[in-house]
Structure formats: structure tokens, C-alpha cells
Amino acid sequence: MPPQLPISIAGENSLIVYFGDQLSAEIAAQIAQTAEHLRQSMADRLIDLVPSYGSLLVIYQPLLTDHFRVRQLIRQALQQLDKGKGEDSNKAPSQSGALVSLPVYYSTESGPDLQSLADRAKLSIDEVIAIHQQIQYRVYAIGFAPGFAYLGEVDERIAAPRLATPRQKVPRGAVAIADRQTAVYPAQSPGGWNLIGLCPQPMFDPSAEPSMPVQVGDRVTFRAIDRQEFIALGGEL
Amino acid sequence: MRAGFSVIQPGIHSLLQDQGRYGRHNIGLTTGGPMDSQSFHWANRLCQNSPQCAAIEVTIGGLVLEAKINTSIALTGAAIPLSINKQPAALWQSHRIKPGDRIELGFANAGCRGYLAVAGGFQASPSFGSQSTVAREGLGGLHQDGKPLQAGDQLPCAESADQPANQRLAQAQRPNPSTDNSAHCRVILGYQHQAFSSVQKQLFFSSTYQVTDSSDRMGYRLNGPAIKPAVDGILSEGICLGAIQVPADGQPIVLLADRQTIGGYPKIGSVLSLDLGKLAQVTPGGTVSFETISIEQAHNLLLLNQRQLDCTELEFVTAEASDNDQS
Numbered sequence: 001m002p003p004q005l006p007i008s009i010a011g012e013n014s015l016i017v018y019f020g021d022q023l024s025a026e027i028a029a030q031i032a033q034t035a036e037h038l039r040q041s042m043a044d045r046l047i048d049l050v051p052s053y054g055s056l057l058v059i060y061q062p063l064l065t066d067h068f069r070v071r072q073l074i075r076q077a078l079q080q081l082d083k084g085k086g087e088d089s090n091k092a093p094s095q096s097g098a099l100v101s102l103p104v105y106y107s108t109e110s111g112p113d114l115q116s117l118a119d120r121a122k123l124s125i126d127e128v129i130a131i132h133q134q135i136q137y138r139v140y141a142i143g144f145a146p147g148f149a150y151l152g153e154v155d156e157r158i159a160a161p162r163l164a165t166p167r168q169k170v171p172r173g174a175v176a177i178a179d180r181q182t183a184v185y186p187a188q189s190p191g192g193w194n195l196i197g198l199c200p201q202p203m204f205d206p207s208a209e210p211s212m213p214v215q216v217g218d219r220v221t222f223r224a225i226d227r228q229e230f231i232a233l234g235g236e237l
Numbered sequence: 238m239r240a241g242f243s244v245i246q247p248g249i250h251s252l253l254q255d256q257g258r259y260g261r262h263n264i265g266l267t268t269g270g271p272m273d274s275q276s277f278h279w280a281n282r283l284c285q286n287s288p289q290c291a292a293i294e295v296t297i298g299g300l301v302l303e304a305k306i307n308t309s310i311a312l313t314g315a316a317i318p319l320s321i322n323k324q325p326a327a328l329w330q331s332h333r334i335k336p337g338d339r340i341e342l343g344f345a346n347a348g349c350r351g352y353l354a355v356a357g358g359f360q361a362s363p364s365f366g367s368q369s370t371v372a373r374e375g376l377g378g379l380h381q382d383g384k385p386l387q388a389g390d391q392l393p394c395a396e397s398a399d400q401p402a403n404q405r406l407a408q409a410q411r412p413n414p415s416t417d418n419s420a421h422c423r424v425i426l427g428y429q430h431q432a433f434s435s436v437q438k439q440l441f442f443s444s445t446y447q448v449t450d451s452s453d454r455m456g457y458r459l460n461g462p463a464i465k466p467a468v469d470g471i472l473s474e475g476i477c478l479g480a481i482q483v484p485a486d487g488q489p490i491v492l493l494a495d496r497q498t499i500g501g502y503p504k505i506g507s508v509l510s511l512d513l514g515k516l517a518q519v520t521p522g523g524t525v526s527f528e529t530i531s532i533e534q535a536h537n538l539l540l541l542n543q544r545q546l547d548c549t550e551l552e553f554v555t556a557e558a559s560d561n562d563q564s
């Protein structure tokens with residue numbers, strides 16, 4: 001038996017399950033699976049779920065259920081997780097979640113911090129671009145702004161701290177790095193991450209269903225495109 | 238949907254709000270919704286609406302509307318003087334309205350958020366299933382862009398053909414905002430509360446905090462004795478309504494309707510939702526104190542509150558009673 005994961009009270013109608021305290025693809029997959037299971041088992045007793053790096057917040061309808069019952073439903077979901085592991089041991093957790101490929105126009109024109117990031121890393125710009133594309137990232141959390149997905153982990157060689165002074169305006173579609181995380185800005189907003197390129201694919205579209213191309217637990221790869229393809233895909237400079 | 242009201246003056250900050258946007262935390266959307274959900278509920282109830290109907294959350298006041306249809310309205314929450322065609326009209330009561338009527342809200346004498354409901358509710362197009370206006374996300378509101386009401390806006394609502402008699406909520410039942418600009422909040426310990434020593438907890442629960450200027454629909458930033466948890470930061474995790482986060486400076490922040498969905502500061506617990514409405518009526522400079530309750534007590538309070546909302550009968554108002562009651 002694996003050790004029991006801690007479940008804490010968060011508020012009058014929410015419990016939070018802690019899966020671990022570090023970034024891990026396996027944990028991200030477990031959180032996504034538990035969320036999916038609870039959506040089914042709790043049905044209209046569920047108000048909302050907030051998956052994040054190492055935890056899952058479960059918000060329930062207190063007029064229909066209570067923390068005793070929800071705790072039990074969470075434990076049942078976690079047991080399914082263990083069972084799934086045994087039956088399907090061939091399927092590594094790193095393979096779970098959808099795989100989404102995002103096109104990026106990497107250049108000093110579209111990524112104003114590309115040069116400084118390369119200088120800092122003592123690499124060429126082409127090396128930085130190549131390293132950013134080498135990793136299959138995991139969506140660890142979505143938050144900060146609608147559609148903002150935190151992807152990890154960036155190769156240590158191109159990890160870079162946030163800017164000392166955040167920009168007032170980061171353009172929509174900006175592909176950025178902060179420490180060992182990377183992301184695509186879904187809309188123009190202030191931001192302090194290092195900008196290395198632009199992605200023409202919308203990351204958040206309120207009129208589309210689904211309104212985001214990724215969800216927590218999915219895997220993301222980046223694919224370099226040139227200026228011409230970027231414009232052809234609807235990108236704006 | 239035809240225009241039910243024209244906005245003559247939007248006032249300080251007036252927002253369309255329904256119960257909030259739920260089930261979308263997975264794409265990073267907050268809930269929005271009324272800051273004082275009790276007063277919001279009663280405004281709808283007085284107009285014989287379902288609790289889901291959209292009303293206007295008026296902060297401080299100053300809203301002026303002109304009616305285009307026959308309908309009923311009700312204003313609840315903060316003590317904002319209300320007049321209809323220059324005649325003072327009572328809060329916590331429905332009023333029949335006819336085309337051409339001018340509805341004017343003054344500025345709050347106590348509290349800061351009023352709720353103006355109309356029979357059948359305001360009917361803007363929803364964003365992600367809700368009309369709730371969230372400025373930070375650019376979602377909801379009359380034009381689905383997160384903007385507050387503007388002069389010249391036409392508010393869609395349905396004509397209410399057979400107007401019911403005016404009704405009011407009995408004095409004793411009204412959740413009036415405090416006259417001394419204070420709130421007492423009941424807290425369910427949770428999240429990282431074990432990272433706060435018993436001394437730190439005692440300090441927090443025995444102190445009075447002041448509401449600072451940097452308080453808004455996202456959260457109320459407080460100022461008072463600093464409390465220090467044993468951890469600096471945590472992996473960002475889901476934040477529920479009313480969560481009390483404590484950043485490195487030890488000054489607590491109570492997270493409200495427009496809160497961020499995830500965050501990395503330690504949290505000592507969460508305020509009971511029934512008390513958030515009272516907190517939301519406190520203006521900068523006002524005071525807040527806290528006490529702990531168990532999750533079981535919180536659950537009982539929520540169930541009983543719902544029963545009270547469902548079972549409370551409204552009073553019918555005669556013309557004289559209405560004129561004499563300006564509270």
C-alpha cells in the first residue's frame with residue numbers, strides 16, 4: 001500500500017489533496033486523473049476543481065454533501081489511481097495526457113530577450129532555440145490570467161530569472177521563460193518573463209470550445225516556424 | 238431583448254453581477270459574483286427573481302437610471318439613499334416602476350456596496366455561462382468585456398406585465414452593514430495553518446486589523462500585527478473563496494470574489510462565506526477581527542442560512558408604511 005496522501009480542509013466547502021511538493025510529470029498525471037474521476041463521481045455535488053503543481057483543490061456544494069463524504073470520494077478516486085497503475089503498468093505516466101505541438105517564431109524580432117538570455121547562458125541564439133524545442137513539457141498549472149499555462153521543466157542551461165522590472169505590455173502569443181518554467185502569454189498583459197518568440201496559435205479564445213488548446217496534465221512541444229509561416233498562421237508582429 | 242433602462246450616470250463603479258462563473262477554474266477563470274451575496278440574494282428575492290438573476294452591484298453610489306418599461310426594482314446592501322422621480326424611496330423593498338421613471342442613487346452612508354435588482358433580472362449575454370463582470374479578465378458585463386457600466390448603456394430586461402404589490406424584508410431580517418465600519422469574521426482553519434505556531438495564531442485571532450486602500454474585489458489587504466508562518470512560500474495551489482493568505486510581510490490578505498485561482502503564499506484558513514458580505518461592506522480605514530469555528534459549525538451555519546433564505550416571508554407594503562420607512 002502506498003502511503004496515504006494528505007487531505008486538508010481549505011475552507012467551508014473545499015478540501016485540498018497534496019500529491020507531492022515538487023514538480024513531477026508523474027504527479028501531474030495523477031492529479032489530472034484524480035480530477036477526471038471526481039468529475040464523474042461527484043457530479044452535481046462538485047462546484048469546481050483547481051489542479052495545480054502538487055495539489056488538487058476540490059470545491060463542493062455544501063448544501064448537497066459534506067466534508068466527510070467528499071473525503072471518502074477523494075480516497076476512492078485515489079484508490080482507482082493505484083489500481084490503474086497495477087493493471088496498466090506498461091503505460092508510463094509520462095505518456096499520459098494529450099500531446100500538443102505549438103508553433104513558435106523564434107527570433108530577436110519576436111523575442112526581445114532572446115539575445116540577452118543567450119548571452120547569459122553563454123550559448124548561441126540557435127542553441128537556445130534548439131534546447132527550448134528539445135523538451136516535452138508538462139502543463140503543471142493554469143492560472144495568473146485566463147488561459148495562462150505553466151509548462152515545465154525548462155532545460156537548466158536556458159533557465160533565466162524574471163526581469164528585474166516587469167514589462168507593462170507583453171504581447172499576446174509571447175513565448176517566455178522564467179526560471180525553469182515556460183509559457184505562452186494568452187493575451188496582452190504586464191509580465192516579467194524573458195520573451196524568446198511568438199506563437200500564432202490562440203491560447204485562450206472565449207468563443208471557442210474548448211477555449212484552450214491544453215489542460216493541466218497535457219504535454220506540450222514547441223516547433224520552430226519562420227516569419228512567413230508565422231504570418232500565414234495568423235501571427236501579427 | 239429590449240432596453241429596460243438607460244444608464245444616465247454610471248456612478249463610481251457599477252457592475253453587472255449574477256451568482257458568478259463556476260466550473261472554469263481549470264482554465265484560470267475566477268468566479269466573480271456579488272461581494273455581499275446576502276444582500277444580492279435579498280435584492281433578487283424582493284423582485285420575485287430566482288437567486289441566479291443578474292443585478293447591479295453599485296460601489297459607493299452615484300448610479301442614475303431612466304426606466305423604459307413597466308417593472309419593479311429593489312435596492313439592498315449599503316445604506317445608499319434611493320429616490321424615484323426625486324421622491325425618497327426605501328431600501329430592502331420593491332418599488333413599481335413605469336416608463337420614464339428616474340431612479341437615482343446617492344452615496345453610501347454606511348457600507349459601500351448596494352445591489353439593485355429588477356424583476357426578471359438584467360439579461361446581458363453571458364460569458365462562460367455568467368454575466369458577472371470581472372475587469373481583470375476582461376469578461377462578463379453588458380458588453381462581455383469586463384467593463385463597468387457607462388453612461389448611455391442600455392440595460393436589457395423584460396417588461397413585467399402584471400406588477401406584484403410592493404414587498405419588503407422585515408427590519409429584523411435585514412443584513413444591514415455595520416454603522417462603525419467594522420466586520421467580525423469567522424474562520425475555518427485550513428491549508429497551512431499548522432505552519433503558524435499557536436503564538437502566531439493567538440496573535441492573529443486576538444488582534445484587530447485595519448482595511449487598507451489596496452482593497453478591492455480581488456482581495457482585502459489588511460494592516461495590523463504581522464504574523465509569521467514557519468514557511469515562506471509553497472508550491473502554487475488552488476485558492477478558495479475567503480482564503481486568508483499571509484505574504485512575507487506578515488500582513489494578511491482575505492481573498493474575495495475576483496481572487497486569483499492559484500497562488501503560492503501560505504494560508505491560515507478561510508473566512509466563512511456568510512461573513513464575507515459584512516467584510517465587503519467595510520471601507521478602507523475600517524476594522525476587521527477574526528475568530529475560529531470548526532468545519533462542522535460552518536456547515537451547520539450554511540445549511541441554516543439557506544433554510545432562512547428559503548423560508549423567510551416578505552411583508553406586503555401599504556403606501557403609508559412605505560413612505561415612513563426610509564431605513
